[in-house]
Amino acid sequence: MNTRYIIILILIVGFTSCNSPEDVLRDNNVPIKEDIQLPALDAGGVDFSTYISLGNSLTAGLSDGTVFLAAQKKSYPKILSEKFALVGGGDFNQPLVNDNNGGLALNGTRIAEPRFAIGEDECSEDPTPKRLDDIIGPVTVTTDILLNNPTGPFNNMGVPLAKSFHLLAPGYGNLANLELGRANPYFIRMTGSTPDASVLELSMAQAPSFFSLWIGSNDVLGYATSGGDGSNPITPVDGPPGVGFNQTYGALIATLTSGGAKGIVANIPYVTDIPHFTTIDWNALDPTDECQADLADQIPALNAQLYGILKDIFTAYGEPDRLDLLTTEGPNPLLIYDETLQDLSAQITTILSNSPEFALLVQSFGLPVEAVPLVAGLFGNAYGTVRQTNENDLLVLTSGSIIGTVNESSSNALQGLGLSKEVADQFSVEGITLPLIDKWVLLPSEQKEINDATDSYNNTIKMAAAQAGLAFVDINSLLTELATTGLTYNNFTLTSGLITGGAFSLDGIHLTSRGYAVIANEFMKAIDETYGSNFEASGNLVDIGTYPTNYSPLLPPQ
Numbered sequence: 001m002n003t004r005y006i007i008i009l010i011l012i013v014g015f016t017s018c019n020s021p022e023d024v025l026r027d028n029n030v031p032i033k034e035d036i037q038l039p040a041l042d043a044g045g046v047d048f049s050t051y052i053s054l055g056n057s058l059t060a061g062l063s064d065g066t067v068f069l070a071a072q073k074k075s076y077p078k079i080l081s082e083k084f085a086l087v088g089g090g091d092f093n094q095p096l097v098n099d100n101n102g103g104l105a106l107n108g109t110r111i112a113e114p115r116f117a118i119g120e121d122e123c124s125e126d127p128t129p130k131r132l133d134d135i136i137g138p139v140t141v142t143t144d145i146l147l148n149n150p151t152g153p154f155n156n157m158g159v160p161l162a163k164s165f166h167l168l169a170p171g172y173g174n175l176a177n178l179e180l181g182r183a184n185p186y187f188i189r190m191t192g193s194t195p196d197a198s199v200l201e202l203s204m205a206q207a208p209s210f211f212s213l214w215i216g217s218n219d220v221l222g223y224a225t226s227g228g229d230g231s232n233p234i235t236p237v238d239g240p241p242g243v244g245f246n247q248t249y250g251a252l253i254a255t256l257t258s259g260g261a262k263g264i265v266a267n268i269p270y271v272t273d274i275p276h277f278t279t280i281d282w283n284a285l286d287p288t289d290e291c292q293a294d295l296a297d298q299i300p301a302l303n304a305q306l307y308g309i310l311k312d313i314f315t316a317y318g319e320p321d322r323l324d325l326l327t328t329e330g331p332n333p334l335l336i337y338d339e340t341l342q343d344l345s346a347q348i349t350t351i352l353s354n355s356p357e358f359a360l361l362v363q364s365f366g367l368p369v370e371a372v373p374l375v376a377g378l379f380g381n382a383y384g385t386v387r388q389t390n391e392n393d394l395l396v397l398t399s400g401s402i403i404g405t406v407n408e409s410s411s412n413a414l415q416g417l418g419l420s421k422e423v424a425d426q427f428s429v430e431g432i433t434l435p436l437i438d439k440w441v442l443l444p445s446e447q448k449e450i451n452d453a454t455d456s457y458n459n460t461i462k463m464a465a466a467q468a469g470l471a472f473v474d475i476n477s478l479l480t481e482l483a484t485t486g487l488t489y490n491n492f493t494l495t496s497g498l499i500t501g502g503a504f505s506l507d508g509i510h511l512t513s514r515g516y517a518v519i520a521n522e523f524m525k526a527i528d529e530t531y532g533s534n535f536e537a538s539g540n541l542v543d544i545g546t547y548p549t550n551y552s553p554l555l556p557p558q
Contacts, residue, residue, distance in 0.1 A: 038537070038538050038539045039534060039537055039538050040538060041086055041087055041533075041534065041535070041538040041540055042087070042532075042533060042534050042538070043087035043088060043531075043533050044527075044528070044531040044532035044533030044534070045531065045532065046087075046210060046262055046527070046531045046533060047088070047209040047210060047262070048084035048085075048087060048088055048089035048090075048209065048210050049088055049089060049090050049209050050090055050155075050206055050207060050208050050209045050210070051077075051080070051081055051084055051089055051090070051092065051155060051208065051209070051210045051211070051212075052155055052157060052203045052206055052208040052210075052211045052212075053077035053080075053155065053156050053157060053158060053211070053212045053213075053214075054157045054158070054167060054199060054200070054203055054211065054212070054213045054214075054215065054252075054256075055157075055158040055159075055162075055212070055213065055214040055215050056158060056159060056160060056161065056162045056163075056214075056215060056217060056218050057158065057159075057160035057161065057162075057218075057510060058076075058158070058214060058217065058510060058511065058519075059075070059076070059077060059156065059157075059158025059212075059214055060072070060075065060156065060158035060159065060160050060186070061073075061074065061075025061076070061077075061078070061094075061156075061158070061516065062160050062510045063115075063505040063507075063510050063511065063512060063513065063516075063551075064102070064115040064116040064117065064129075064505045064506045064507060064510075064551065065102070065113065065115055065116045065131075065505070065506065065507035065510075066102030066103055066112060066113065066114060066115045066116075067097050067102060067160060067186065068097060068099065068100045068101065068102035068114075068115050068551075069096060069097055069098070069099060069100045069558065070100050070513075070551055070555060071505075071513055071551070072094055072096055072097065073094075073096075074513035074516060074517070074547055074548075075094070075156065075158070075516060076516040076517070076519040076520040076523065077092070077094075077155070077156050077158065077212060078092060078094060078156065079516065079517060079520035079542055080212070080520050080523055080524065081155065083520075083524060083535060083540055083542075084210070086540065087533075091155075092155045092156065093152070093153065093154050093155050093156070094154060094155070094156040095149075095150050095152070095154050095156065095186075095189050095190045096150060097143040098142040098143045098148065099142050099143065099557040099558060100115075100551070100555045100556065100557055100558070101114045101115065101132060101139045101140070101141060101142070101557060102114045102115035102132075102141075102143075103115070103139075103141035103143065104141065104143055104144070104145055104185050104186070105141045105142070105143065105144040105145070105147075106144065106145055106146055106178075106185070107144065107146045107147065108144065108147075110141050111145075111185060112141075112185065113131055113133075114131060114132040114133060114139050114141060115131075115132055115506075115551075116129040116130065116131060116132070116505075116506035116507060117129070117130065117131075117132055117135055117506070117550075117551065117552070117553035118130075118499065118506070118550055118553070119134060119135040119553070123290075123291035124291060126499075127499055129498070129499065129506035129507070132553055135553045136553050136554070142557075143189075145175070145185050145188045145189050146175070149188070149189045149190075149192070150189065150190075151192065152190060152191075152192050152202070153202065153205065153206050154190055154202075155206070157190070157199050157202065157203050159172075159184055159186050159187045159190070159199060160184075160186045161184055161186065161218060162184065162187070162199065162215070162218060163215075163218045163219045163222070163235055164215050164216055164218075164219050164235060164245050164248045164249060164252075165235065165241075165242045165243060165245075165248045166184065166199065167198065167199040167200050167215060167248075167252060168198055168199075168200055168241060168242045168248060168251065168252070169182075169198055169199075169242065170196045170197070170198050170201075171183065171195070171196045172184055172187050172198060172199065173187035173188050173189075173190060173191030173195055173196075173197070173199075174188070174191070174195035174196055175188050175195065176195075187199065190202070200252060200255055200256075203256070204255060204256070204258075204259075207259060208256070208259075208261045208263075209261055209262075210261060210262050210263055211256050211261055211262075211263040211264075212263060212264045212265070212266075212523065213252060213253075213256065213263065213264075213265045213266075214265070214266040214268075214475070215249075215252070216245065216249075216267070216268040216454075216457045216458075216461065217268045217269070217271065219234065219235035219245055219453070219457065220234050220235070220268075220271055220450045220453050220454055220457075221271050221509070223446075223449075223450060224271050224272065224277065224396075224442060224446075224450055225276065225396060225509075226439050227396055227437075227438045227439040227440050227441050227442055227446075228438060228442055228443065228446030228449070228450075229437070229438035229439045230438075231439075234449060234450065234453045235453070237453060237456045237457070237460075245453075245456070245457050245460065246456075246460045249457075249460050249461065249464055250460075250464060253265075253464045253468050253470070257468050257470075262469075262470070262471075262531065263468075263470050263471070264470060264471035264472070264473065264523055264526055264527055264530075265461055265464065265465045265470055265471070265472055265473070266461075266472070266473040266474075266475045266519075266523070267457070267458040267461045267462060267472075267473070267474060267475055267476050268454060268457060268458060268461075268475065268476060269454075269475055269476050269478075269479035269480070270450075270451055270454055270476065270479070270480065271450060271454070271509075272394060272442065272447050272450055272451065273479060273480060273482075273483040273496065274479075274483075274496065274504060274508060274509055275397070275496055275497065275498040275501070275504050275508040276396060276397045276507070276508030276509045277394040277395070277396060277397070277442060277508075278394065278483075278496065279397050279400070279498045279508060280395040280396070280397060280399055280400045280403075281331070281395075282333060282334065282389040282390060282391055282393050282394075282395065283331035283332055283333050283334075283389070284331070284334060284395075284400075284403055284431070285326070285331065285332040285333070285334060285403075285404075285431070285432065286330065286331040286332065287299060287327075287328050287332075288328075288329070288330055288331075292404070295404075295432075296328045299326045299327070299328050302326055302432070302433070303325045303326055305361060306427075306433060307323060307324075307325050307326055308325060309352070309358070309379075310322075310323050310348075310383055310386070311323050311324065311325060313344065313347065313348055313351055314344070316351075317342075317344060317347060319341075319342070319344075322341070322386070322387040322388070323335075323386070323387060323388050324388065332388075333388035333389040333390065334388065334389045334395070334403065334431040334432075334436060335386055335387075335388060335389075335431055335432060335433070335434075335435045335436065336386065336387065336388070336389055336393070336431070336435050336436045336440075336441050337385055337386055337435045337436065337437055337438060337441075338385055338386070338387050338443060339385060339438065340443065340445055341385045341386075341387060342385075343384045343385050344380075344384050344385075345380040345381055345383075345384025345385070346380060346384075347380075347384075348376070348379055348380040348383060348384055349376050349377050349379070349380030349381075350376075352372075352375075352376035352379055352380070353372060353373050353376040353377075358372065358375075358376065359372045362375045365419055365420070365423045366418075366419070366420055366423070367418055367419070371418065374417065378414075378417070382434075382435070383435070386435045389441070392444045393441055393442065393443060393444070394441070394442040394447060395436075395440060395441055395442075396439075396440055396441070396442070397498075397507075397508045398440075399431075399436065399440040399441070402430045402431075402440070403430055403431040403436070404429060404430060404431060404432065405429070405430050406425045406428050406429055406430075407428045407429075407430055407434050408428075410424075410427075410428035410434055411424040411425050411428040412424075414427060414428065454476070458476055469530075470530070471523075471526040471527050471529065471530035471531065472526060472530075473519075473522050473523055473526045475519070475522070478518075478522060479496075482494060482495065482496050482503055483495075483496040487503070487518070489518055489521075489544050490543055490544045490545050491545070492514075492544060492545055494514070494515070494518070499550070502514055502515070502549045503515040503518070505550075506550070512547075512548070512549045512550065513547040513548050513549070514544050514545075514547040514548065514549050516547070517542050517544040517546075517547040518544055520542060521536075521541045521542060521544070524536060524540070524541055525541075
């Protein structure tokens with residue numbers, strides 16, 4: 001038996017000695033590690049020696065609600081410039097702020113707030129975006145637009161808050177125009193001894209050999225973040241250069257390419273897909289949530305004194321779906337104004353003025369019966385165009401801070417009419433008894449206005465790129481994918497979720513440093529496709545995993 005085992009062992013050794021190491025590995029299904037020889041990086045004939053990036057806050061590297069040092073150093077143009085430097089790109093100067101706190105000051109007075117960071121919520125186990133002051137205590141804003149502006153010229157000409165037409169506007173960086181509302185504090189830092197020069201003029205003064213242009217988001221974003229209330233209108237699609245988007249964009253491209261520069265442009269996403277508009281639930285009133293436990297006890301009275309009354313009137317006028325009674329069993333919608341609805345103010349006033357039940361309710365508030373017409377009129381004015389939210393409505397992220405709170409102005413006004421503070425407060429609760437005003441909600445009709453304008457802008461951008469022979473990046477499709485299925489990149493899956501999604505920063509609008517790294521890679525891919533460079537094939541796309549998603553509140557100031 002021992003001899004037989006020895007013979008078998010000798011045969012095994014003999015067979016394996018006849019095979020190459022590769023054969024043995026293949027027989028055991030172990031993949032062969034091969035040294036893949038990547039081609040050398042090639043610029044494809046593009047001159048990257050003077051790269052200028054134009055745009056808004058997304059180009060500036062704004063993140064977590066402000067511009068701060070660590071995020072600026074990871075802006076997508078800065079990432080691109082580091083890759084361009086490998087094939088002849090020159091220095092890339094950015095208008096860096098002074099610290100990692102963020103915010104701006106004017107002669108020592110704060111005019112823009114510090115960054116958001118992740119803090120604790122006393123009413124939730126989930127982390128919550130909070131201003132740095134609220135997490136670590138008072139911080140000093142050291143970036144002062146009067147006292148310590150950086151020295152240009154700047155390769156990164158991204159200006160937070162800028163709309164398309166602002167890139168052509170003279171005096172947009174002149175401190176004297178700030179109080180008049182015609183200047184931008186971020187651009188004031190960049191104009192130096194030429195305060196009336198436009199963004200485009202300062203860019204062209206550097207004779208760019210290559211440029212990137214990503215502009216247009218703010219042309220609809222301001223309207224969106226203000227809930228479509230009209231205080232920040234959508235830029236017209238057509239109009240003279242400096243007014244209409246189409247003509248402005250055409251003027252930008254014509255000027256930027258006038259010296260023979262090559263470049264890349266990007267379209268804009270549907271801003272209604274970003275977490276600033278998708279984080280607050282339309283049915284945010286939930287008495288089963290321990291943080292809203294008091295709501296359960298209030299619902300019977302709310303239904304009897306308000307929701308039931310309105311429900312009966314709306315039903316009588318053929319609109320029963322405007323409002324339903326609140327439930328204690330789960331989430332409830334919010335009460336909002338909707339200017340697209342039929343105004344039933346007069347009908348509500350008339351019905352309640354003649355209602356014996358309403359007269360008793362008014363007297364229960366401590367008012368005399370003679371006050372019934374007055375209170376009926378108040379109900380009519382307050383609830384004539386209200387309805388409850390549904391899944392088609394979008395609430396702006398900032399509404400989360402006021403929903404369920406007492407509106408002091410409303411309460412004081414009601415107290416002035418004779419109601420006790422207790423009753424006045426009860427009828428002044430945001431989203432419950434006091435309808436949310438337009439600035440907090442994007443109605444479906446307003447969302448359509450935004451998306452229609454976005455489609456028009458994007459058509460203009462794509463056509464301009466094709467006509468000028470420029471590289472083009474479809475950011476709209478990229479972020480739609482991010483918002484729907486998620487985006488897998490370098491073994492990381494990014495989503496549009498606030499805090500945990502990885503792509504959007506804590507303000508719900510701007511990107512994280514990792515998100516900007518994705519943008520930089522997409523720009524390089526498009527440059528490869530149009531100009532024959534090989535950033536991707538040569539292995540020069542960046543590893544997004546090396547870029548952070550959130551910054552600690554204890555990030556050192558410098």
